[in-house]
Amino acid sequence: MERVYYLAEFVLRVVYLNILVIVFSLLGLIFFGFFPAMTAAFYIVRKWLTGYSDIKITKHFYKVFKKEFFKSNGVGLLLTMIGLLLYINLTIADMINHSLVHLSYFPILTVFVLFLCLSLFVIPIYIHFRSSLLSVIKHAFLLLFVDPLNTLLLLITVSIFCMIMKTIPGFIPVCGLSGLALIVMHFSLKTFEKVTIIQGIERKEVTL
Helix, strand or coil, rough: HHHHHHHHHHHHHHHHHHHHHHHHHHHHCCCHHHHHHHHHHHHHHHHHHHCCCCCCCHHHHEEEEEEEEHHHHHHHHHHHHHHHHHHHHHHHHCCCHHHHHHHHHHHHHHHHHHHHHHHHHHHHHHHCCCHHHHHHHHHHHHHHHCCHHHHHHHHHHHHHHHHHHHHHHHHHHHHHHHHHCCCCCCCCHHHHHHHHHHHHHHHHHHCC
16 A cells, blocks of 8 residues: 555656646747756656655746756757758658668668657756756767667657657646656666766776
């Protein structure tokens, strides 16, 4: 019964966090509110996954939303523009019936998939390490290859989650955004742990 209680409490927290993301996204006219709201959601989820389950959700969510409003929008705008550019190029390469243009489809697709994976790591890295924008993007790219299996599992899990949300859209206002943040942060923390282990081994080798 105790486990059932904690599970029910956790589900309610996830649902409540999702509601906060939607409400604050609307307050920011969706586009300008979405990225700060997701950054705040990742912050809350990171706290949960690192043992701070009793964190005051609303208070810390609003604090992070306000503090990171402009910076997170800058990062979000940059990622959106790059993503749209890659998607447009991918669509053009697929539609134009020319051998040379069509040959570029798979290289662009590869870059697009890598970009999607990189984008998933951006907010967790920023929340976890508090680095500059350029440093965040650089480390996001490098972390893709620190633990390739974990990155692959992240991509598969996110894809399955998105398919479920697409199949049952009613889940989106319940746990769509907070659930995504929970999945991405879970796998991100595993990669961060791998980095910590590698750095520890390197320091030990240098000392020896």
